[in-house]
Structure formats: structure tokens, C-alpha cells
Amino acid sequence: MALPEVKQTATEARLATLTMPDAGCTRAAREDALARVLEMGLPGRRDEYWKYTRPDTLISPEAPRAALFNSDEPLLFGNLDRLKIVFIDGVFSAEDSDDLELEGVSIDRIEDICCKDIHWAKELYGVLEARGQSPVQRPLAALNTAFAADGVAIHVTGKPSKPISLIYRHASETSDAMLHHIIRVESGAEVTILENGPAASRFNKCMEIDIADGGILHHVRAQGRDHERRAATHMFTRLGQESVYKSFTLTVNGILTRNEQVVELTGDDAVAHVAGACVGDGDFHHDDTVFVTHDAVNCESRQVFKKVLRNGATGVFQGKILVKEGAQKTDGYQISQSLLLDDDSQFLAKPELEIYADDVACSHGSTSGAIDETALFYLRSRGVPVKDATNMLTLAFLAEAVDEIEDAALAEAIVNRLEGWLSRHI
Amino acid sequence: MLEIKNLHVKLEEEEKQILKGVDLTVEAGKVHAIMGPNGSGKSTLSYVLSGRDGYEVTEGSATLEGADLLEMEPEERAAAGIFLAFQYPVEIPGVGNMTFLRTAVNAQRKARGEEELSAADFLKEVRAKAKSLKIDADMLKRPVNVGFSGGEKKRNEILQMAMLEPKMCILDETDSGLDVDAMKLVAEGVNALRDEGRGFLVITHYQRLLDHIKPDVVHIMADGRIVKTGGPDLALEVENNGYADILAEVN
Numbered sequence: 170m171a172l173p174e175v176k177q178t179a180t181e182a183r184l185a186t187l188t189m190p191d192a193g194c195t196r197a198a199r200e201d202a203l204a205r206v207l208e209m210g211l212p213g214r215r216d217e218y219w220k221y222t223r224p225d226t227l228i229s230p231e232a233p234r235a236a237l238f239n240s241d242e243p244l245l246f247g248n249l250d251r252l253k254i255v256f257i258d259g260v261f262s263a264e265d266s267d268d269l270e271l272e273g274v275s276i277d278r279i280e281d282i283c284c285k286d287i288h289w290a291k292e293l294y295g296v297l298e299a300r301g302q303s304p305v306q307r308p309l310a311a312l313n314t315a316f317a318a319d320g321v322a323i324h325v326t327g328k329p330s331k332p333i334s335l336i337y338r339h340a341s342e343t344s345d346a347m348l349h350h351i352i353r354v355e356s357g358a359e360v361t362i363l364e365n366g367p368a369a370s371r372f373n374k375c376m377e378i379d380i381a382d383g384g385i386l387h388h389v390r391a392q393g394r395d396h397e398r399r400a401a402t403h404m405f406t407r408l409g410q411e412s413v414y415k416s417f418t419l420t421v422n423g424i425l426t427r428n429e430q431v432v433e434l435t436g437d438d439a440v441a442h443v444a445g446a447c448v449g450d451g452d453f454h455h456d457d458t459v460f461v462t463h464d465a466v467n468c469e470s471r472q473v474f475k476k477v478l479r480n481g482a483t484g485v486f487q488g489k490i491l492v493k494e495g496a497q498k499t500d501g502y503q504i505s506q507s508l509l510l511d512d513d514s515q516f517l518a519k520p521e522l523e524i525y526a527d528d529v530a531c532s533h534g535s536t537s538g539a540i541d542e543t544a545l546f547y548l549r550s551r552g553v554p555v556k557d558a559t560n561m562l563t564l565a566f567l568a569e570a571v572d573e574i575e576d577a578a579l580a581e582a583i584v585n586r587l588e589g590w591l592s593r594h595i
Numbered sequence: 596m597l598e599i600k601n602l603h604v605k606l607e608e609e610e611k612q613i614l615k616g617v618d619l620t621v622e623a624g625k626v627h628a629i630m631g632p633n634g635s636g637k638s639t640l641s642y643v644l645s646g647r648d649g650y651e652v653t654e655g656s657a658t659l660e661g662a663d664l665l666e667m668e669p670e671e672r673a674a675a676g677i678f679l680a681f682q683y684p685v686e687i688p689g690v691g692n693m694t695f696l697r698t699a700v701n702a703q704r705k706a707r708g709e710e711e712l713s714a715a716d717f718l719k720e721v722r723a724k725a726k727s728l729k730i731d732a733d734m735l736k737r738p739v740n741v742g743f744s745g746g747e748k749k750r751n752e753i754l755q756m757a758m759l760e761p762k763m764c765i766l767d768e769t770d771s772g773l774d775v776d777a778m779k780l781v782a783e784g785v786n787a788l789r790d791e792g793r794g795f796l797v798i799t800h801y802q803r804l805l806d807h808i809k810p811d812v813v814h815i816m817a818d819g820r821i822v823k824t825g826g827p828d829l830a831l832e833v834e835n836n837g838y839a840d841i842l843a844e845v846n
Contacts, residue, residue: 542648546669547684547687549673550670550678550679551699551702551703551759552702553695553698562689565690
């Protein structure tokens, strides 16, 4: 079916600015992805899945300019022992990165997976993204598969001694970056993946994660503070039997962020938790779009998303739990909440459940509200100044999401970052 | 210590006068009790003194050691020495009890220009005080009042009072929802804090709390005013005859 003309024109205009990397064995996957983009067209304002978030600036030929944020705050995760992989405006920087050698894991750049003949990577690149295009289309992810010029392939075969830390620096006010990472966690292996930084003026990132039976992946991400940055990210995760995926994202500032999580539980007894906390003041639009598919027995999924919004900031949550026929004993939970610190901010939520099995427990809830005045008075009556009391209650509101981070040091780093933001904005 | 003169208070949102000229002086070292029927304005008085929103003072004054309370923010009143033990202590999910206490103690110290308590000193003190109120370590770690029983919540109020060492303690129906044993424990906590530098205003419906916290002065409040003042015997009179007789006598 032909695309609407507006969409066709916008898609062509965007594609005209892009060149497909000459990437050997991923070429076929890239060509397929481009075909998907041409068939779907890039997101438009009239698309149901983009009802609450305007995609215009995410698909425009040029990235809108975004000023750099300068801060004296210490680097996030700075005091943690980790393997650093640095990208500056979406380009790998060998100079700033650590040596990519670590026991229990092998790390390669996407451009090297062909010459090194890394089979698992060739078999994963673009595959989960393609699976994730149904039942809902995600054209920006297909665009990424086709055109991402950089990224890493991480193969986890053991239990590396420290987290792998992807650091995204923003150096140019006009940068337009695309990164595509693929991760395979083998049976019984366990890894922690960190991501942080503003990345670029406009950032399109896609991550495909395949966790084999009994594998464990922890993911903690902090999206950086540059006020004018834009980001569209996709994480596609497939879980095998008894595997575990726990992901947490902190978003601080950013004029436009759309984070999509597409999780597929394909093996029995798997566990997937996706959580997010975001704080926005003023020109801030944050969209969490989550799609969890239960396609196995006795799996557990949790979605916990909290947003603090003020001065006209907007939060969006589109979260779905799909329980397929036969996915009995599913335990699905979804909560999305916003704390609106004034009357100008808004939270738009669309929680969805679609269940085709008869022996499942699924719950969802969505709320938005102001600071609890009674609690605020209680704290103040004990001598806590109103600003500190508001901060305490705001952090408390976010706690359920932050608590999804299992590692205490990582959780502390995130809380510190939140406290820093609150002290500047409230 | 606490001086309330001709205090008139109405609800901010509606034309409803609640306090209609309260006069009350609580001296340092003394325990004053306020008794009265439902709706007489007892709780309103405690909220107005501690600075809760929603009330408008239309006339009169309230001072603590000469300082105008009504001009201060709630946290300033706390630092000046006012403490309100809530009738319904508030549950605050996500804020640890210990964190809350330490923040409060140090915020008050800071406001008074005193040095903040070190983590170690604070811990030592809070443990000792918690122990005497039979508050276990687990309760200190849990979020403020979340999942606490009625008795635990009231003991937690007294623990806060013990840690903050206020000059003027206002207890709003601290006996409500407590069984006899819990009430005794709370009363012991309060009695331990009695000293010559500290005043107490104990608001209660019933005389039974006053068996355990012996008041020096008892006031009867009705329809927004203090209608009768006497010694501890006045509380017994209420217990035996109810409020009707006293109110009839006053009117």
C-alpha cells in the first residue's frame, strides 16, 4: 500500500541525507531494514503510536541544534570500576575508551563483526528489531539498523568482573548520531551494561539483546542533561528460559526523548523488569513506550515508570502487556505515575493489557498528582525546610523505580544525580 | 513560654469561625491539658500553633518566649521549639524513618546556628531513645510510619519529640487508638521529657491519659473558647459527669 504523500516526502527527505555504511555481512540486514523503512515510512503526526509525541524533529533531514551542557558535577559512575567504551557524537573513540579486553566477555565494533566472522553477531544484527516491528511499527529502529555507522557487539560468555560502560559524549551542537549495539548473553552468563551521557544533538540508538537460558543482564542508563538534545532509543530484548533482564533508565532534561522497550519472554520462568525515572523542568518531553510480550509459562514482568514534571514539562507513557495464548501463570505488573509540581505540566498515559491466557495475574495502574500537602506539612513541622521537604518527597516518589536497580553503588550514583537535579530545579 | 491571646481563627476556604478568642498561657515546666467535646476547636488550635495551611488568624496572637509564632513558617516554628505530636501521624512511603529523623534534627540545629550531629552521635542517641520506647531497629529502617500499628505510630511521634528536644510539646489526642499498655508506654516517654525548661499542652478527650501524664492545669474548651480552667480534679469531673454539666454551668 502506498504511503500517504506527506509521509512519503518526509521519509525520502530524511533518507536523502543518509548513506548506508559499506558493512559487508550486515549489508543484507541493512538492506532489509531499509526496505522496512520504505514500506512503513518514518513516523508522522497522525500515527496512533505517536499520538502524544511529535516525531517531526526526530525525522527531519537535519538535526536541530542543541547547546552543550557544562557542569562541574562529578562524572556519573566516575568512581566505579568499569570497562569504558566512549562514543563522541556517535563515533567510537579508541583514545578515550579502555582496552576492550575483559574476561568472560568479548567486545567488538559492529564494523568488525564481518571481517572477524563473528557468527552470533551476524545472526542477531537487525533480527530482534525486525521481530519487534509487529504488531506495532517502529520505523526509527529500522532506520537505525539500516544506517547506524557505529556500535558494539558484546558477547557475554561468563561473568565479567565489572560493568561494561557505554559513554556517550556530546561535542558538536549539530551532531546527528546513530548507534546500534547487539548483545548476546550466553547460558548462565551475567553482565551489567551501563549507558550514560547526552550522546549528540540528536541521537538514534538501537540495542538488540538476546539472553539465552539462565542468562542475566542488568542495564542501568542515565540520559544526560543537555536541555536541547533529542533522542529516540529502542531496546529489543529476547529472553530465554529462566533468564533475567533488569533495566533502569534515568532521564534528566532533554527537549525530546522517546525510549522504547520491546521485551519478549520466550522461555519459561523468565523475569523482565523495565523501570524508568525522569525529571523535567520546562522544555521537556519524555515518552516511555514499552511493549512486553509473554510467550512462555510462569514468567514475570514489571514496568515501573515515574516522572517528575514542572513548568510545562510533558510526560508520556504507553505501556503494554501482551499475554499470548498458552502463556499461563504469567505475573505482569505495570505502574506509571507522575508527580506534577505545578498546573502547567502534563502526563499522558496509555496503559494496555491484552491477554489470551486464562490463568494469569496482571495488574496495571496509572496516576498523576501533586506533592502530598499533608506529608509536606508533617516534614516541615519537624523542622525540615520546605525545599528540602519537597526534595525528600520527590525522591520518595521516584524510589519505587530507583529501587529496581539491584546494585547499591549504581543506585546511589543515580540518587546522587537526582539530588543534584532537584537542588538546581526545586 | 507559650502565650496565646484572644486568638480568633477561621477556615481559609469558608466563612467558618473555629476559634473565638482563646486565651492560654503555658509556663515552662508545666503540663497543661485541654479537654473538650468534639468540634470544640482543640485540634485546630494545635494546627494553628504549628503552622498548618488552611486556617486564617483573624485576631489575636500566639508567641513562644515572646517570638511571634504566627509570622513563622512551620519549619521556623519547629526550630524555635514547637513540636506537634500528630493525632494521625502521616505515612511517607519512600522516606526512611532514620533519614527523616536525622534530616529533621540537623535542619533544626542548622536553623539555630548549632553544629550538626555526626552520623555516629546521631545513631547512638536514636538507638538509646528508641530502646526506651521499645522501638526496634527494624522500625527505624522502615519508611516513616508505613505499615506501623497505631501504637507504633504514636511511639514514633514520641521518639521524634525526644530527638528534637522541643521547648513546647503539643500532643494532639495522642491517646486515640491506643490500648492501655501502649498508652502507658507513650506516657512514660512523655514523662521522661518533662523538665523545668519545657512546656506541654496535652489535648485529649478522655481523662485516662491524664492518669499517666499528670497535668498541672486542666482547661475545658468548648465552641472555640476556653470555658473553664482548673486543677487535675477538673479532668475527673469530666470523666464522671461528662461535659454537659460544665457547659451548662458556663452558659
